[in-house]
Amino acid sequence: MRKDAWTRGFLFAPGFLVYLIFMMIPIGMCVYYSLHNWDGLSPVYRFVGLDNFVSALSDTDFQRAMRVTAIITIAGTLAINALGLLFAVLLNKPGRMINLYRSVFFFPLLLSAVVVGFLWKAILNYNGILNGVLEQLGLEKLEIFGVPGNAILTITILIVWQNVGGVIVLYLAGLQGIPNDLYEAARIDGAGRLQTFRSVTFPMLAPSMTMCMIFIFTTLAREYDRIAVLTNGGPGGATETAAFTIVKLGINTNRFSYAASLAVILMALVAFISIVMTLYLRKREERIL
Amino acid sequence: MSERMANRLRHGFLMLLCLVLLVPFYIAVVNAFKPKDAIVSDPMGIPFAELTLRNFAEAAFTPTFNIFKAYGTTALITVASIVCLVALGSMMSYVLARTKHRFFTFAYLLLLGGMMIPPQVILIPIIKLLRALGLMFSETGLILYNTGWYIPFTAFIYTGFIRTISKELDESAMMEGANGFQIFWRIIFPILKPPTASVVIFLFLFVWNDFLNPLVLLGSTKGYTVTTGIYMAVGQYSTNWDEIFALVVLASLPVLIVFLLLQRYFVSGLADGAVKG
Numbered sequence: 001m002r003k004d005a006w007t008r009g010f011l012f013a014p015g016f017l018v019y020l021i022f023m024m025i026p027i028g029m030c031v032y033y034s035l036h037n038w039d040g041l042s043p044v045y046r047f048v049g050l051d052n053f054v055s056a057l058s059d060t061d062f063q064r065a066m067r068v069t070a071i072i073t074i075a076g077t078l079a080i081n082a083l084g085l086l087f088a089v090l091l092n093k094p095g096r097m098i099n100l101y102r103s104v105f106f107f108p109l110l111l112s113a114v115v116v117g118f119l120w121k122a123i124l125n126y127n128g129i130l131n132g133v134l135e136q137l138g139l140e141k142l143e144i145f146g147v148p149g150n151a152i153l154t155i156t157i158l159i160v161w162q163n164v165g166g167v168i169v170l171y172l173a174g175l176q177g178i179p180n181d182l183y184e185a186a187r188i189d190g191a192g193r194l195q196t197f198r199s200v201t202f203p204m205l206a207p208s209m210t211m212c213m214i215f216i217f218t219t220l221a222r223e224y225d226r227i228a229v230l231t232n233g234g235p236g237g238a239t240e241t242a243a244f245t246i247v248k249l250g251i252n253t254n255r256f257s258y259a260a261s262l263a264v265i266l267m268a269l270v271a272f273i274s275i276v277m278t279l280y281l282r283k284r285e286e287r288i289l
Numbered sequence: 290m291s292e293r294m295a296n297r298l299r300h301g302f303l304m305l306l307c308l309v310l311l312v313p314f315y316i317a318v319v320n321a322f323k324p325k326d327a328i329v330s331d332p333m334g335i336p337f338a339e340l341t342l343r344n345f346a347e348a349a350f351t352p353t354f355n356i357f358k359a360y361g362t363t364a365l366i367t368v369a370s371i372v373c374l375v376a377l378g379s380m381m382s383y384v385l386a387r388t389k390h391r392f393f394t395f396a397y398l399l400l401l402g403g404m405m406i407p408p409q410v411i412l413i414p415i416i417k418l419l420r421a422l423g424l425m426f427s428e429t430g431l432i433l434y435n436t437g438w439y440i441p442f443t444a445f446i447y448t449g450f451i452r453t454i455s456k457e458l459d460e461s462a463m464m465e466g467a468n469g470f471q472i473f474w475r476i477i478f479p480i481l482k483p484p485t486a487s488v489v490i491f492l493f494l495f496v497w498n499d500f501l502n503p504l505v506l507l508g509s510t511k512g513y514t515v516t517t518g519i520y521m522a523v524g525q526y527s528t529n530w531d532e533i534f535a536l537v538v539l540a541s542l543p544v545l546i547v548f549l550l551l552q553r554y555f556v557s558g559l560a561d562g563a564v565k566g
Contacts, residue, residue, distance in 0.1 A: 007468055007469025008384050008388060008469060010469075011383055011384050011473060014377050014380070014381075015378055015444070018436050019399075019403065021418075021437065022415065022433055022436070023406070023411060023437045023440075024403075025418065026414040026415045029417070030410050030413060030414050090303060091303070097300060101303045101304070103552075105307075105310070107310075108310075110494060110544045110545070110548055112540065112541075112544075113500065114498075114500045114519065114520055115498075115516060115536075115540040116537070118519065118536070118537060119313055119534070122316075122534060127528060129320075129332040129530070132329060132332050133333065161310075218405050218407075221407060222407040224409075228500075228520070246409040247505075250412075251413065256413060260414070263409050263410040263413060264410070267406055267407055270405055270406075274405050
């Protein structure tokens with residue numbers, strides 16, 4: 001039995017050590033830096049307590065970045081889940097064509113956000129493909145990335161477009177798990193299509209929904225790649241997400257400690273909201289299943 | 290509404306939507322083969338007489354960017370990260386799934402928590418940590434970072450699957466005098482094919498398409514991946530659409546090939562991973 005404990009240790013330790021060294025220690029370091037005034041370069045720095053957090057609270061740029069993050073995350077999470085659910089239901093029938101449709105929905109998920117970001121930029125930029133076509137048709141050109149509202153809306157739509165495929169797959173898997181006799185029973189009760197969806201499909205997908213909501217929420221809250229490619233935070237910082245601001249301040253300029261404190265705030269908020277969402281959605285599962 | 294009518298409506302809607310969804314890819318592929326003035330004058334058409342490979346030659350091989358070098362670096366980082374993650378993650382998950390002890394319950398929760406962390410939290414300190422280890426701006430550093438970053442996800446999928454495997458398998462092997470390592474590598478690991486397929490597919494997509502981590506940790510001097518190389522080659526303000534379309538096609542080609550080869554495993558792998566995990 002002692003030998004057994006040793007082998008367990010040897011099987012467990014390498015992976016866990018890598019996790020501790022490259023995840024847990026940096027998280028600790030991030031919190032540590034957030035309480036100091038280090039610029040990333042100078043050898044001396046001192047403890048400043050919560051000063052960085054106090055400045056963050058009155059930092060209008062960061063507040064704006066948090067608002068942009070909130071808009072993208074909330075609208076994106078809801079839209080991706082609603083559309084993912086809708087398409088999963090529509091695609092939940094075997095067949096040649098259906099497989100083809102599935103692949104089309106799924107395809108954007110495979111590609112890098114940066115690479116398709118450049119593709120969309122070439123299409124949607126002011127002197128891009130879309131405006132070329134509009135001009136030829138004698139229509140007015142669209143200003144998309146130069147106007148904050150349009151830019152944020154477009155980025156959100158692109159995020160939905162690229163992420164919905166993954167959610168469709170997860171909901172499809174959930175749909176396969178619904179026992180057929182429930183549908184049979186609904187049919188015998190004379191339920192229509194919409195009613196069957198409301199009383200069988202939707203409630204039975206509660207566990208899938210819990211997972212999809214949390215997964216998409218945590219993914220969208222770290223949105224960086226598309227912003228970097230499509231607007232680089234512009235115009236005038238109006239499309240910066242919190243994740244983008246943190247990288248900009250911490251890595252491109254040397255406000256290391258301050259960026260660390262923003263990262264801690266983002267981490268705490270994401271963790272808090274994820275936990276609340278998980279608890280709520282789990283409760284919801286118990287209530288309806 | 291009759292069943293048949295509803296079915297037709299559904300197919301019509303889906304087909305139309307799919308055609309719309311394919312438009313951006315059509316634009317990318319068609320324009321990648323067109324000279325620049327043809328892109329501007331007729332972005333949607335296919336001028337068969339003018340089609341050319343020049344965009345590829347010009348965009349993919351410049352003094353600062355070589356697509357084959359980018360493929361090579363990305364493939365090395367992706368394969369090495371996946372090998373480390375599958376080996377370390379599966380071993381670790383075996384212990385997590387089989388041992389009832391407070392420490393391992395705690396360790397599992399600590400791992401799950403890691404999946405919620407925004408990467409920006411790690412990215413700032415990891416620069417300093419990798420510098421101290423002499424691994425900053427190296428492929429090794431990025432591979433180790435990837436291993437730490439994705440091990441929660443890997444463990445999540447493997448642990449979920451191993452919990453469904455009967456314990457009798459381990460016990461009968463133990464009766465025959467096999468030690469823990471032998472049991473894991475000879476008996477458990479070979480039956481972990483379904484979760485391994487899921488893990489490999491997910492990690493391939495994550496690591497191959499990763500942008501911010503290689504941008505920061507690999508830097509621009511020592512090398513570039515497909516995503517960071519294209520980002521640096523194209524830049525923020527370029528309007529050379531001809532080159533951009535060619536690069537989009539070249540960057541997406543490897544993923545597309547892998548997808549077509551593994552299509553059968555892709556969707557089921559993604560779904561299985563999620564459901565059993």
